[in-house]
Amino acid sequence: MTVALMWEARAVAGRGEELLAWARAQEPADLPSSPGGRTRRLLRRETFRAPEDRVLVITWWDAAYDAELPELPEPDGELVTRAVHRWRFESLGAEA
Template identity: 70%
Template sequence: MTVALMWEARAVAGKGEELLTWATHQPLDPPPLRRETFRAPEDRVLVITWWEGTYDTEGLPELPEPGEDLVRRAVHRWRFETVADGV
């Protein structure tokens, strides 16, 4: 089974690129099966990582909170587990 961890943050006005750079350079140990980083309007950054495990698997590495100088609010985090593969 696979679990996906989602991490979403909104940058302080004008710091979207800095937050994006910060998020893409955060190491995870061990590395995930897959990692994707997205950006959206209003300086939002989303990182999704995929791991072997279930929704309740403990100890999976997650991106930390960025410094208060980079984000407008606390990071939002969600977990999802695979229920079906493919389309």
């Protein structure tokens, strides 16, 4: 199964590039095999930016939906305007 983790934050006005650099420096690593022997492997990572100094990171994992996966942490409170928003999704496949 492929699981996507989404992480979205909004920087303090004028600090969007700093937040983007911070997010890019965070490196989720592959985790060891679960007790059942299945590896939770990072398949892909993509980083986005949007107006109003927003940064979005999506990571795709080969893992069970409820697997323990490394999440990007909260940035320093002085860098963001609010708590990070996080979502978890199960991939239903890509379409052309």
